[in-house]
C-alpha cells in the first residue's frame with residue numbers, strides 16, 4: 001500500500017495509488033540482496049579498555065613509563081608518566097601538585113618537577129583525583145619530599161589515610177603508603193593559592209570521592225576553563241545494583257555514577273585534562289604542541305564532550321547488563337548502541353543473548369550479517385523511538401545510510417535480563433526525493449509527550465494500534481478511532497489529507513483524511529493483513545509500534561471506488577500478487593489516532609515473516 005504522489009498535490013492521469021503499485025512491483029526483487037559488504041569500520045574506542053597483553057604488572061609498567069615533563073598551557077604543567085597524569089599548577093605563592101602516580105613513581109615525579117625548573121619546596125598543596133594506588137600511591141612520598149599540605153574529598157580521605165584498605169572495588173589488593181589528610185573538603189569547595197582558585201566537584205562512582213578539579217587559566221592573553229576530569233570509568237566488576245546475593249560495590253554507587261555524569265556533562269570545558277593521559281590523547285596532543293600546533297591542541301571542548309559521551313555509553317552498557325529490567329532511557333540507549341554497532345560493523349558492541357533471534361526483511365540471519373555489513377551512517381535527525389518497559393521491547397524508525405545511500409529503517413529489539421533476545425530489521429530502500437523530503441525530521445507528534453490528561457493506558461493503546469489493520473481490511477473506518485486531523489505517511493510519502501486537486505478525480509483520494517479514504521474502498525485489494533504484531537506502546541509519548549504483513553492476492557481485476565466524483569473503479573489488471581511487510585507507528589492522544597508513520601517494502605505473495 002505504499003504510494004507515490006507528486007509533491008504539490010497535482011495528480012497526473014493515473015492515481016497515486018496506481019503509480020505506487022507500479023513502483024512497488026518494480027522493486028519487488030529481494031531487496032536485501034542489493035547491499036554488498038564493505039570494509040568494516042574500526043569499532044569505537046571504549047574507555048577503560050583492556051590493558052596491554054602481559055598481565056597487570058606489564059600493564060602497570062606501561063602506565064609508569066617515563067614521559068618528558070612539559071608546559072601544557074597557562075600555569076599548568078605535565079609531570080606525570082606515559083599513562084598516569086600528574087600536574088603542577090603554578091601560582092604566585094607556590095605550586096599545587098595534582099596526583100602523584102604510584103608510590104614507586106615518586107622519584108620520577110620529583111625529577112619531572114625539578115626538570116621543569118621548579119623546586120620541590122615550592123609545592124605547597126597536594127590534591128588528588130581519587131584514592132587509588134595509581135593516582136594517590138605516591139602522596140605520602142611527595143608530601144614528605146615537599147612539605148606540602150594534602151587536601152582531599154571527604155569520601156576518599158579515609159582510603160588515603162588507610163593506604164587503600166577496604167577499597168570498595170579492590171578491597172585490600174592495591175595498598176599504598178597511608179598519608180594524612182590535612183584538609184577535608186566537600187563538593188564545590190575550593191582550594192586557593194597565590195590568586196589561583198581550584199574548585200572541586202564530587203564526581204563519584206569510580207571511588208566514593210572521585211574529584212573533578214576545575215580552574216581557569218590565562219594563556220596568550222586569553223582565559224580558558226580547565227577541567228581535570230577525575231575518572232568516570234565504570235568497569236564490569238563494579239556492581240551497580242544492591243541485591244541480596246550480590247551486594248553493590250558500595251551502597252549508592254549507581255546514583256553516584258549518575259550524578260557524576262550529570263555533573264561532568266555540565267562543566268564548561270575549554271582545556272580538557274584528566275587523570276589518565278589516554279582519556280584526553282595526551283601523547284598525540286603533546287607531540288602536536290611540540291611541533292608548534294596553534295591553537296594549543298589541549299584546548300579541546302569537543303574532545304571533552306566526546307570522551308564523556310563515550311564513558312557514559314560504556315557505563316550504560318554495564319548498567320544495562322546488570323539490571324534485569326531496562327527502563328525507558330535504557331531501552332533508548334540500547335537502541336543507540338545497537339545503531340552504533342551496526343555502523344561499526346561490530347556486533348560485539350551489542351549485548352546479544354546467546355540464543356538471540358535476528359530477522360532482516362523477513363529472512364532469519366546471524367548478528368553480523370545483513371545491515372551489520374552494509375550500514376554506513378547512523379540515523380541523525382529522523383529518529384522515532386517507542387520504548388515499552390512492560391514488554392522490554394523498543395520499536396524504532398529512522399533514516400540512516402546503507403552503502404552510503406539513504407534507507408528507512410524500522411527496528412524492533414526485545415530484551416530479557418538486559419540482553420537482546422530478538423532483533424528485527426525492516427529496510428525500505430530506493431527512497432526517492434518525494435519520500436526523502438518528508439524524512440528529514442519526524443513530525444512533532446512523534447517526538448513529544450502526550451499531556452497527562454490525554455494519555456491512554458498501554459493496553460488500550462495496543463488495541464488501538466491493532467484496530468487500524470482491521471479498519472483497512474474491513475474498509476470501515478469505524479473500526480479504528482481516527483481523529484479528524486489524522487495524517488498518514490508511508491515511506492515518507494503523505495498518503496492522506498493532501499491539498500485537493502484542481503479537478504475531482506483520482507487525486508481526490510489522496511486529499512481525503514484517514515477515515516474518509518477507507519470508506520471509498522480504495523484498499524479493497526488488501527485482502528489480509530497477517531500476522532499483526534502490536535506489542536509495543538509508550539503511554540508517555542502516545543506512540544504504538546506495529547509490525548504486520550499485508551497480503552495482496554490481486555485476483556480481482558479492478559477495485560470499485562465509492563463516493564469519489566469521477567472515479568468509479570481502479571484498474572488492477574496489470575498487478576501480480578505481492579506481500580508488503582510493514583512497520584507502523586501510531587500517535588495516540590485522547591484515545592484517538594492522530595498521526596501514522598509507516599514504512600514497508602514488497603515481497604513475493606504469501607512470504608514468511610521470519611518469525612514463524
Ligand SMILES: [Zn+2]
Pocket residue numbers: 130132206231
Ligand atoms: Zn582508579
